[in-house]
Amino acid sequence: MSGNTVTHEVTSTVPTAATMGRAPFSQSRAARELGLKRGEFDLAVHLGHIRTRAAEGGNSGKVDRSEVERLRGEEDFPEALRKRVATVGTREGSAIMEVTVARFTRLARLGLLVPVAFHLNRYRAVVWRYLADELCEFAGDAKNAPLLSRPLPERLRGQLDTGLDLRPRNWRGRHLGFLLGQAGDPWERAGALASLLDLVQISEIVTDPYERSHLSRFRPPPPAHGTPGSPAAHLTERITTAQDPDEIGLLRADLERAVREARIQRAAPRPASRHPDPHPHHDDSHRHPDMHRHPDTHRHRDAHRDTDAHPRSARHRCPPAAEHCERRRPVEISRPARGLLGRLFRRAT
DSSP states (O other): OHHHHHHHHOOOOOOOTTTTTSOOBOHHHHHHHTTOOHHHHHHHHHHTSSOOOOOSTTOOOOBOHHHHHHHHTSTTTTHHHHHHTOEEOHHHHHHHHTSOHHHHHHHHHTTSSOOSEEEEOTTOOEEEEEEHHHHHHHHHOGGGHHHHHSOOOHHHHHHHHTTOOOHHHHHHHHHHHHHHHHOOSHHHHHHHHHTTSOHHHHHHHOOOHHHHHHHHTTOOOOOOOSSTTSHHHHHHHHHHSOOSHHHHHHHHHHHHHHHHHHHHHSOOOOOOOSSOOSOTTOOHHHHOGGGGSOHHHHHHHHHHHHHHHOHHHHHHSOOTTOTHHHHHHHHHHTSOOOHHHHHHHHHHO
16 A cells, blocks of 8 residues: 555656657557556556546547656566556455455445456456455455455345346446546546447437537547447447446436536537628629619620520621621522422522
């Protein structure tokens, strides 16, 4: 526990000359620098042991080099950091607390032991993970001794008989705390709350489509387990989505309040109008000034319209000044015609 106290007391660091002005590490690179697996690194970030830069547009924040150097300079690095993020399953946890696996499971179902992570095994069974430090703390508290060595109270046994299992809900509550702790923007806080509700619940609360689209940018995706549409994915969705009516009601109220606050601070973006009409109520005389002109003006305009509609014929049309074009037509017609048409023409003349 002393390691946790030291970590939380450190609130600021002074970057050295070697780290100032240098690009920060990505989270994958920072995990390698600290000797942590990616899951351990993510958990350390959630627990507040590793500080990251503010995320932009829903992307994961980076880690300053000064933060990596601070952690590397701590005593017993990296063993002390690994110990703070060490997780165990049910069997290992029961061994730490010196109880049977069945009693450990009952305590977890009652919500007395809160899981910090989960995954699915090859048989699609849920494997819950717990912080080893928290289990040691629970077992070392004298107030919890009756729960470890004596029969459980009748009230708790009655809750177990009804099928109570608070592990999924406790995980959701803890996960929401992680997300809210990393959110630095009102829309990010709203997205964290929306991540535990299904799309139907969200659409009922956020009725504006542009606000829903904007909110989805800040809605963290659930942990990935299995391909989309698979039984494993459906089971994961059920764990990561609020199920109890009272839990849903609390999340809906919090989301509605968060969206209202986010809307006041920064409204969701909307597309601009393509064809704005600056004078929507003006009469036709302003839009059609030619209506008050002389009627000849309209005939002149219609003549131009006919010309434009048939550009090819207008190109070969003789201009009015070329009167010789009209005089040539009788000459062309008076030529002697041949065949039947020629005989008919001569007979008519």
